[in-house]
Amino acid sequence: MLNTFRSTVQFRRFSLDPVDWRLRKMVSIEECRKIAKRRLPGGVFDYIDGAAEDERTAGRNVSSFSRIEFKPRVLRDVSTLDTSTTIFGRPASMPLILSPTGYTRIANSQGELAVARAAERAGIPYSLSTMGTRSIEEVAEVSAGEKWFQVYTWRDRGLVQELVERAKASGYTTLWLTVDTAVLGRRERDVRRGFSLPPKIGLDTLFDGAVHPGWTWDFLRNDPIMFANVVGHGDHEDGQNPIDLAAHVGSQFDQALSWHDIDWLRTFWDGPIVLKGIQTVADAKQAVAMGVQGIGLSNHGGRQLDDAPSPIELVEPVRQEIADQATIICDGGVRRGSDIVKAIALGADAVSVGRPYLYALGAAGERGVDHVLEFLRDGFERTMALTGCRSVAEIDRDLVRWRTEPFT
Numbered sequence: 119m120l121n122t123f124r125s126t127v128q129f130r131r132f133s134l135d136p137v138d139w140r141l142r143k144m145v146s147i148e149e150c151r152k153i154a155k156r157r158l159p160g161g162v163f164d165y166i167d168g169a170a171e172d173e174r175t176a177g178r179n180v181s182s183f184s185r186i187e188f189k190p191r192v193l194r195d196v197s198t199l200d201t202s203t204t205i206f207g208r209p210a211s212m213p214l215i216l217s218p219t220g221y222t223r224i225a226n227s228q229g230e231l232a233v234a235r236a237a238e239r240a241g242i243p244y245s246l247s248t249m250g251t252r253s254i255e256e257v258a259e260v261s262a263g264e265k266w267f268q269v270y271t272w273r274d275r276g277l278v279q280e281l282v283e284r285a286k287a288s289g290y291t292t293l294w295l296t297v298d299t300a301v302l303g304r305r306e307r308d309v310r311r312g313f314s315l316p317p318k319i320g321l322d323t324l325f326d327g328a329v330h331p332g333w334t335w336d337f338l339r340n341d342p343i344m345f346a347n348v349v350g351h352g353d354h355e356d357g358q359n360p361i362d363l364a365a366h367v368g369s370q371f372d373q374a375l376s377w378h379d380i381d382w383l384r385t386f387w388d389g390p391i392v393l394k395g396i397q398t399v400a401d402a403k404q405a406v407a408m409g410v411q412g413i414g415l416s417n418h419g420g421r422q423l424d425d426a427p428s429p430i431e432l433v434e435p436v437r438q439e440i441a442d443q444a445t446i447i448c449d450g451g452v453r454r455g456s457d458i459v460k461a462i463a464l465g466a467d468a469v470s471v472g473r474p475y476l477y478a479l480g481a482a483g484e485r486g487v488d489h490v491l492e493f494l495r496d497g498f499e500r501t502m503a504l505t506g507c508r509s510v511a512e513i514d515r516d517l518v519r520w521r522t523e524p525f526t
């Protein structure tokens with residue numbers, strides 16, 4: 119009996135490390151989100167997780183992937199798989215990019231540095247936001263990996279030019295120009311809380327901080343969070359004092375941004391430009407006509423215009439319209455490796471993710487980000503094996519059908 123017991127009962131290696139325990143529970147992005155929700159103060163979690171108005175777009179970004187089904191091929195010898203690809207001619211271990219997110223250190227004090235290091239280890243591009251809480255140079259110092267920089271066009275064009283030139287000098291290779299933020303979307307979770315960046319310290323935040331001691335200890339023990347790229351720039355709030363994000367965007371961002379500004383950007387940036395926030399076939403076509411190299415199909419994770427189209431639903435019509443004239447990146451709602459296969463099959467060159475790595479950072483710090491990137495890589499590889507694709511090039515339109523399409 120003892121032998122039977124020994125041969126059937128196996129305990130996992132015991133660990134005293136609380137991060138190990140959390141990582142074991144992070145078996146999916148959704149589980150990771152739940153852990154982040156438990157560990158982060160409510161206002162911080164809502165800033166990350168929340169979206170515009172009724173949050174329908176944020177929900178549909180994710181659920182649209184479930185409208186796509188695989189047509190798996192079998193008996194294809196998938197003993198050797200190659201997940202690697204190139205994005206703008208530069209190698210990546212898989213077709214995944216980390217999207218830019220502002221104020222990343224709010225999830226964990228290591229913020230952008232942790233995410234950039236994890237991206238380098240995973241062999242994929244990391245994107246730093248203009249609204250980042252570590253500077254262009256600080257990120258470049260810790261990561262020799264592929265780095266992209268995201269710009270918003272501030273009214274102060276001199277500042278935009280300076281940021282782009284700093285990014286170029288620090289070895290960033292690609293520019294995202296975010297074009298969906300003429301004004302800030304109405305994020306009602308933040309409106310309800312009167313949320314500011316950094317969070318204003320009031321009775322409610324004090325209470326929230328007290329019941330989330332792990333986050334609070336990390337926040338208090340480390341250097342203050344600020345918009346590291348604009349520190350010392352006159353009237354540009356640098357994030358040391360609480361700001362209302364909507365008012366900030368309204369006063370600093372240029373609502374007059376138009377197609378002509380792309381030519382202006384090109385006068386001091388000669389690398390690839392990806393327009394982040396393209397939401398129609400017509401705009402994708404116009405971008406290509408203007409010589410833009412990258413189409414970022416994105417609705418800002420549903421944080422701007424509610425009832426905007428899901429990026430995954432735009433991939434195929436945009437690819438049909440522009441053929442091979444530009445790189446297509448599907449940004450938003452990717453939660454599994456299988457979602458990456460679906461986007462590639464419909465015609466994307468790569469996908470990008472925001473919240474998945476922020477949840478990971480909030481749930482388990484830098485190791486959490488490693489864990490989530492490995493989860494996505496593993497899911498991508500497994501789906502390739504189960505659908506009979508040995509390389510990214512073999513992932514084609516025949517591999518998927520919209521559930522409304524007839525079987526062929």
Ligand SMILES: Cc1cc2nc3c(=O)[nH]c(=O)nc-3n(C[C@H](O)[C@H](O)[C@H](O)COP(=O)(O)O)c2cc1C
Pocket residue numbers: 165166167179217218219220221247248249268296394416417418419420421449450451452470471472473474476
């Ligand atoms: C907390 C947070 C902050 C963001 N900050 C920025 C930003 O500064 N610039 C930008 O272009 N997009 C920003 N985004 C949008 C992301 O780049 C990306 O488009 C979005 O997160 C993709 O959707 P997903 O979260 O479903 O992956 C942010 C998203 C989140 C969740």
